[in-house]
Amino acid sequence: xxxxxxxxxxxGGALALSWAKKGHQIxxxxxxxxxxxxxxxxxxxxxxxxxxxxxxxxxEVILIATPALSTIEVALSLGDTTGKIIIDSMNIIMGKGPxxxxxxxxxxxxxxxxxxxVKCFNTTGFNNMQNPLYGNTPVDLFVAGDSLKGKEIxxxxxxxxxxxxxxxxxxxxxxxxxxxxxxxxxxxAMVQGQGRDIAFKLLKR
Numbered sequence: 001x002x003x004x005x006x007x008x009x010x011x012g013g014a015l016a017l018s019w020a021k022k023g024h025q026i027x028x029x030x031x032x033x034x035x036x037x038x039x040x041x042x043x044x045x046x047x048x049x050x051x052x053x054x055x056x057x058x059x060e061v062i063l064i065a066t067p068a069l070s071t072i073e074v075a076l077s078l079g080d081t082t083g084k085i086i087i088d089s090m091n092i093i094m095g096k097g098p099x100x101x102x103x104x105x106x107x108x109x110x111x112x113x114x115x116x117x118v119k120c121f122n123t124t125g126f127n128n129m130q131n132p133l134y135g136n137t138p139v140d141l142f143v144a145g146d147s148l149k150g151k152e153i154x155x156x157x158x159x160x161x162x163x164x165x166x167x168x169x170x171x172x173x174x175x176x177x178x179x180x181x182x183x184x185x186x187x188x189a190m191v192q193g194q195g196r197d198i199a200f201k202l203l204k205r
Contacts, residue, residue, distance in 0.1 A: 003157075004029050004055040006074055007065035008038030010126035011089055015063060018129065018161040020046040029055030053079035061153055063121070064108065065089045068097040071104045075111035082113045085150045087157070088175075089121035091182045105145070105175040118145030119175050120154040120166065123182045125189065125196045129161060132199070138164040139199035142181065144174035167202060 003019055005012045006029045016026045016038070026044075029052040030036040041047050049055075056062060056078045066074050068090045090104040098107035105119045120143040121129065132138045141158045143151050143166050151168055158166035169178060188194045 001025070001061060001153075001157075002027060002059040004059035004062040005065065006052060006055070006062060006078070008036055008041065009065065011121065011129060012063065012065035013038045013041060014126045014129035015065070015089075015121065015157075015161060016041050016047060017044060019157065020044045022160040024160070027055040027059050052077045056081065056084065059084070061085045061087065061157075063087045063089060064104075065121075068092045068104050071098040071101075071107045072111050075108050078112060080113060083116075084114050085116045085118070085147070085153050086112065086114060087121065087150070087154050088117060088119045091122050091179045093186075103175040103179050105172070109172070116145075116147040116150040117172075118143055118147055118150035118154050119178050120144075120158065122178060124185055124199055127196050128199045132162045132164075134199060134201075137201065138162055140164055140202050141166040142169050142178060143167070144169050144171065144178045146171040165202065 002025045004027045005016050008028050020026045026047045028049040030049060033049050062084055064074060086108055088105040088108055101107040105117055109117045123142055141163045143154045145151055155166040189196050189198055
């Protein structure tokens with residue numbers, strides 16, 4: 001699969017590494033191809049870098065992993081996204097997000113040409129994307145969105161990144177709930193002092 005990653009920081013970098021190891025072609029989308037965070041990713045097979053619009057044109061799936069404040073600017077920079085799947089991994093933190101929106105995925109939907117937008121990879125820390133194993137047990141992820149095709153791809157990519165399962169929590173109306181779930185993790189990890197090495201696992205009896 002050809003995957004565009006917009007945002008080459010902690011989350012984007014961790015997923016780029018995992019997906020490239022699984023044989024996916026990773027196309028990093030950056031403003032300056034000579035100078036960008038995560039340049040060391042180019043040492044990995046199956047990873048290339050292009051300007052954002054070119055990265056999008058070469059890819060079927062787009063992961064957006066930038067600060068939430070940049071959501072609309074990034075969405076508008078993607079170029080033609082008709083027929084593309086966009087996975088939104090962002091969260092509005094401390095009210096810092098796209099003006100007029102309660103979550104980043106709705107802003108992406110209203111500022112791109114695709115309806116295949118899902119929210120995933122936002123409910124845990126990047127350290128759990130680097131290593132989703134706790135002992136011998138891989139942890140779980142969650143996805144929301146109306147797009148069945150988008151959810152199917154996100155679930156497969158979660159498994160490719162080493163997660164056990166990626167459970168659907170509903171449609172577009174659950175975008176904000178997933179961001180609140182992310183806040184639950186952040187509160188436990190940072191505010192309550194549990195540390196970053198915590199994760200969620202859905203257990204069934």
